[in-house]
Amino acid sequence: MRTTPIIEMEKRFDPKSYESHWQNEWAAKEYFVCAVPADLSAQGAQQPYCIMIPPPNITGKLHMGHALQSTLQDLLTRWRRMQGRNALWLPGTDHAGIATQLMVERDLAKAGQSRQDLGRERFLERVWAWKEQYQGNIRKQLDLLGASCDWTRERFTLDEGLSRAVREAFVRLYEEGRITRGEYLVNWSTGLDTAISDLEVEMRPAKDKLWKIAYPIADSKERVVVATTRPETLLGDTALAVHPDDERYRHLLGKQAVVPIAGRLIPFVADESVERGFGTGVVKVTPYHDMADFETGRRHGLPGIQVIDRKGLMTAAAGAEFAGLDVEAARELVLVKLRAAGLLVHEEDYLHNVGFCQRSGVRVQPLMSTQWFCDVSAMAAQALAAQQDGRLELVPASWGKTWEHWLQNIRPWCISRQLWWGHQIPAWYDEAGRCFVARSREEAAAQAGHDRLTQDGDVLDTWFSSALWPFSTLGWPEKTADLAYFYPTSVLITGFDILFFWVARMAMMGLHFTGQSPFARVHLTGLVRDAEGVKMSKTKGNVLDPVDLVEEYGADAVRFTLALLDSPGRDIPLDPERMAGYRAFGNKIWNATRFALSKVGDTQVPTSIGYARLALPERWILSRLSETAASVDAALEEFRFDIACRDLYHFFWSDFCDWYIEMAKSGLDPGGERLLVKEVLLLTLDRALRLLHPVMPFLTEELWQKLPGHEAIHPQTICLSAYPAPEAAWILSSAETEEMVRFRETVTIVRNERADRKLTHRDKAELYLQSAKSEVPHSEVDAIRFLTSESVQRLLSSMAGIRKVLVAEPPPGVANRHIRDGVSLSVRFDVVVEAVDPEKLRLELTKCEENIVKVRARLESAEFVAKAPEAVIAGARKNLETLELERARLRAVLEMDSQAG
RNA sequence: GGGCGCUUAGCUCAGCUGGUUAGAGCGCUACCUUCACACGGUAGAGGUCCCCGGUUCGAGUCCGGGAGCGCCUACCA
Numbered sequence: 001m002r003t004t005p006i007i008e009m010e011k012r013f014d015p016k017s018y019e020s021h022w023q024n025e026w027a028a029k030e031y032f033v034c035a036v037p038a039d040l041s042a043q044g045a046q047q048p049y050c051i052m053i054p055p056p057n058i059t060g061k062l063h064m065g066h067a068l069q070s071t072l073q074d075l076l077t078r079w080r081r082m083q084g085r086n087a088l089w090l091p092g093t094d095h096a097g098i099a100t101q102l103m104v105e106r107d108l109a110k111a112g113q114s115r116q117d118l119g120r121e122r123f124l125e126r127v128w129a130w131k132e133q134y135q136g137n138i139r140k141q142l143d144l145l146g147a148s149c150d151w152t153r154e155r156f157t158l159d160e161g162l163s164r165a166v167r168e169a170f171v172r173l174y175e176e177g178r179i180t181r182g183e184y185l186v187n188w189s190t191g192l193d194t195a196i197s198d199l200e201v202e203m204r205p206a207k208d209k210l211w212k213i214a215y216p217i218a219d220s221k222e223r224v225v226v227a228t229t230r231p232e233t234l235l236g237d238t239a240l241a242v243h244p245d246d247e248r249y250r251h252l253l254g255k256q257a258v259v260p261i262a263g264r265l266i267p268f269v270a271d272e273s274v275e276r277g278f279g280t281g282v283v284k285v286t287p288y289h290d291m292a293d294f295e296t297g298r299r300h301g302l303p304g305i306q307v308i309d310r311k312g313l314m315t316a317a318a319g320a321e322f323a324g325l326d327v328e329a330a331r332e333l334v335l336v337k338l339r340a341a342g343l344l345v346h347e348e349d350y351l352h353n354v355g356f357c358q359r360s361g362v363r364v365q366p367l368m369s370t371q372w373f374c375d376v377s378a379m380a381a382q383a384l385a386a387q388q389d390g391r392l393e394l395v396p397a398s399w400g401k402t403w404e405h406w407l408q409n410i411r412p413w414c415i416s417r418q419l420w421w422g423h424q425i426p427a428w429y430d431e432a433g434r435c436f437v438a439r440s441r442e443e444a445a446a447q448a449g450h451d452r453l454t455q456d457g458d459v460l461d462t463w464f465s466s467a468l469w470p471f472s473t474l475g476w477p478e479k480t481a482d483l484a485y486f487y488p489t490s491v492l493i494t495g496f497d498i499l500f501f502w503v504a505r506m507a508m509m510g511l512h513f514t515g516q517s518p519f520a521r522v523h524l525t526g527l528v529r530d531a532e533g534v535k536m537s538k539t540k541g542n543v544l545d546p547v548d549l550v551e552e553y554g555a556d557a558v559r560f561t562l563a564l565l566d567s568p569g570r571d572i573p574l575d576p577e578r579m580a581g582y583r584a585f586g587n588k589i590w591n592a593t594r595f596a597l598s599k600v601g602d603t604q605v606p607t608s609i610g611y612a613r614l615a616l617p618e619r620w621i622l623s624r625l626s627e628t629a630a631s632v633d634a635a636l637e638e639f640r641f642d643i644a645c646r647d648l649y650h651f652f653w654s655d656f657c658d659w660y661i662e663m664a665k666s667g668l669d670p671g672g673e674r675l676l677v678k679e680v681l682l683l684t685l686d687r688a689l690r691l692l693h694p695v696m697p698f699l700t701e702e703l704w705q706k707l708p709g710h711e712a713i714h715p716q717t718i719c720l721s722a723y724p725a726p727e728a729a730w731i732l733s734s735a736e737t738e739e740m741v742r743f744r745e746t747v748t749i750v751r752n753e754r755a756d757r758k759l760t761h762r763d764k765a766e767l768y769l770q771s772a773k774s775e776v777p778h779s780e781v782d783a784i785r786f787l788t789s790e791s792v793q794r795l796l797s798s799m800a801g802i803r804k805v806l807v808a809e810p811p812p813g814v815a816n817r818h819i820r821d822g823v824s825l826s827v828r829f830d831v832v833v834e835a836v837d838p839e840k841l842r843l844e845l846t847k848c849e850e851n852i853v854k855v856r857a858r859l860e861s862a863e864f865v866a867k868a869p870e871a872v873i874a875g876a877r878k879n880l881e882t883l884e885l886e887r888a889r890l891r892a893v894l895e896m897d898s899q900a901g
Numbered sequence: 902g903g904g905c906g907c908u909u910a911g912c913u914c915a916g917c918u919g920g921u922u923a924g925a926g927c928g929c930u931a932c933c934u935u936c937a938c939a940c941g942g943u944a945g946a947g948g949u950c951c952c953c954g955g956u957u958c959g960a961g962u963c964c965g966g967g968a969g970c971g972c973c974u975a976c977c978a
Binding site: 571574851871872 | 920931944
């Protein structure tokens with residue numbers, strides 16, 4: 001027999017000492033590389049499980065949101081992999097059109113250059129060089145977090161394969177008549193010099209002014225007053241609108257107004273969109289510079305006049321003295337002239353919502369422009385139906401209404417962008433201006449009958465390629481084995497902030513092109529905020545960097561914290577203090593393992609256990625282990641990562657460390673050995689580490705590899721070992737559960753008595769037991785027999801400092817008498833003890849009496865007794881009994897102490 | 902204007918289909934350097950569950966109304 005072996009483990013764990021080692025090892029051994037099974041019909045063929053990473057921007061750095069989502073994706077992937085699924089987590093990056101182009105342009109600007117100086121071709125070379133430089137960053141950061149991606153399948157949205165998918169999708173949608181090219185009023189960003197989609201417009205309150213301007217009526221002395229926030233656009237007015245039922249203005253219908261300054265005559269139109277109560281009830285209509293007016297103009301067949309150009313400058317159509325002025329200057333000049341003409345009636349401060357370009361921050365300028373549009377109405381109906389009939393489940397389900405509302409009110413998607421970095425639109429024009437949409441230049445030439453073609457200079461909205469991500473990454477439009485096997489994917493995890501940008505569009509495209517929802521379930525996470533709940537932003541300086549956090553707390557603590565804080569439908573306030581707490585949890589796991597290894601000698605991790613030979617403490621921890629395995633599984637099935645982590649934490653720290661290891665100690669002592677304690681210790685530790693592995697992969701691998709005989713569980717790695725399943729046979733019987741409760745209560749009573757007297761664990765005590773009633777039912781005999789048994793006495797000795805358990809009347813002077821299930825327990829300390837603080841006792845007594853009143857009142861209510869279920873009534877009765885006994889004890893202690901004092 | 906969510910201990914949050922004296926982490930207090938762990942142990946203090954009303958034997962939990970906060974959405978110029 002070996003005595004205490006030397007365990008070469010530090011007292012404090014140090015994540016840095018092993019995290020990168022294991023990440024390298026896992027990558028080198030290709031544990032996470034997935035393959036389609038050769039024979040899908042074979043018995044025991046693995047079921048696929050697939051998650052597509054929401055591709056981070058290629059030039060980007062991972063932020064806390066990525067860290068959160070990656071943690072959850074990895075957690076699910078590792079869990080399913082251990083459950084035996086062929087689990088693929090496919091990584092990749094997004095070319096992020098505008099974001100990336102802006103970064104490179106900013107870099108160019110430092111050298112005093114613009115992209116136009118370089119020209120399209122050389123500029124794109126520059127961007128590709130950037131891409132090469134940054135590509136590896138994302139992987140490095142995911143590796144740091146412990147991500148178990150299959151990097152052999154890494155994809156990039158501008159890869160040849162994905163680009164082919166983009167062209168294919170575009171051409172098919174064009175052929176179906178869903179994609180069209182035309183001139184419409186679009187959201188124009190003068191900051192980016194491109195059109196943007198509705199989603200990229202951010203509505204923000206802006207402090208403006210509301211001006212009231214008088215328009216003379218033609219052939220009349222009358223004037224009509226109009227309210228506007230944009231007087232400069234009156235140069236492009238083509239009508240004035242009033243509500244059809246507005247008595248004040250009915251007589252004007254059919255007449256004409258004179259546009260101030262411009263002098264043009266414009267008609268009055270009656271339109272129901274006009275709010276009679278706002279302003280004067282008369283609206284100027286500028287179809288080419290206002291979204292609402294565009295619609296009004298269409299309804300009434302009004303022409304439009306473009307007075308502002310794509311740079312935000314006034315056009316010649318605005319008049320010679322305005323042409324070339326920017327909007328602000330033009331406004332001032334218009335106001336000066338109106339004042340001079342006596343037509344400016346009123347001016348007031350005005351707060352209203354205005355559209356800003358999300359990316360560049362400038363005010364969006366509605367502008368007439370020729371763009372490509374995708375009519376998504378039919379696809380939206382599909383996406384809506386999929387959600388409603390359950391093919392696509394949103395978690396939390398509360399997002400359903402938002403989903404419905406957006407899809408029901410969807411408008412055409414402007415998909416062209418006046419940028420260079422991205423998928424160039426697969427449309428070619430000949431000298432005659434004819435347009436040929438085709439999969440390649442050759443195909444377009446074949447259509448045209450000649451090769452004198454120029455490709456459309458615009459690129460597609462980045463989200464167009466992202467929308468194809470779940471299947472373009474698997475080889476679509478080819479009918480690949482990957483696509484057949486892994487598609488549709490199992491789960492999507494992403495932030496609610498891109499529900500429309502990305503999730504809805506993937507659903508639409510996926511359903512349209514493959515006939516299947518691209519994912520069965522979508523888990524939408526909240527936003528990661530700072531400790532005070534404030535949104536992280538560079539300007540506020542409260543941004544936490546996942547890389548820094550991993551450096552400080554270790555990846556496992558970061559992961560555990562993020563997963564634990566992910567409660568459904570809630571944002572995540574991230575306090576680094578909290579991470580320190582879960583780093584301590586890592587240390588706890590480390591030291592529990594260290595303890596076990598120092599005690600088990602040559603014992604190997606058992607693969608099965610002789611359950612019938614086990615004593616109560618061993619049975620109890622196996623029962624808790626089994627319950628935990630069940631609850632963690634159930635929680636993960638529902639994406640309740642918070643519950644899963646809490647249960648694991650509680651099981652490991654409270655059940656395993658605080659109770660089981662303490663109980664195991666006496667069972668390991670020479671002379672008092674219980675059967676199979678070492679085996680159970682190792683078995684529990686092995687399974688606990690495996691249960692924890694999906695959320696804390698590094699620590700668990702490091703420790704699991706140290707367990708003697710772990711190779712029998714899996715020859716190589718915990719990553720591929722089986723996830724522990726609940727064992728129904730290990731659940732304690734109710735009689736055994738009662739015994740365990742009794743034992744724990746007894747320990748707590750003794751500890752309380754000791755603490756009340758400010759004694760230390762060195763002050764030993766005797767425990768006196770008696771039946772509390774004159775007649776002694778069986779259960780109490782059992783209870784006393786249990787508490788006086790040798791094994792329990794040994795446990796009470798090591799855990800509660802009880803020297804001896806006696807069945808006898810406590811000696812005089814011992815007033816404390818706790819009654820539990822008909823057994824009275826009194827603790828007598830060896831040392832002369834101080835009286836318990838009477839103030840505290842009186843407080844307890846008061847509380848106790850209040851409760852007695854409450855419970856008694858309930859039991860005396862006839863209705864309660866008549867209508868409440870049996871169990872609840874019995875519970876209340878028992879409760880009352882316990883409270884009354886407690887009251888008696890407190891009174892006795894108080895009385896005795898007062899006599900003594 | 903429409904929709905959604907939140908309001909529970911000093912802080913950040915759990916509380917499933919209503920059922921004993923409402924929980925966790927951190928923080929706080931007291932005692933303990935006990936041979937796995939001071940990133941520890943034991944014990945403890947701390948809450949009119951936002952307000953009002955209703956249903957019920959019983960409401961943090963269900964229903965109605967209100968207040969405050971947050972987010973999404975929207976053609977009152």
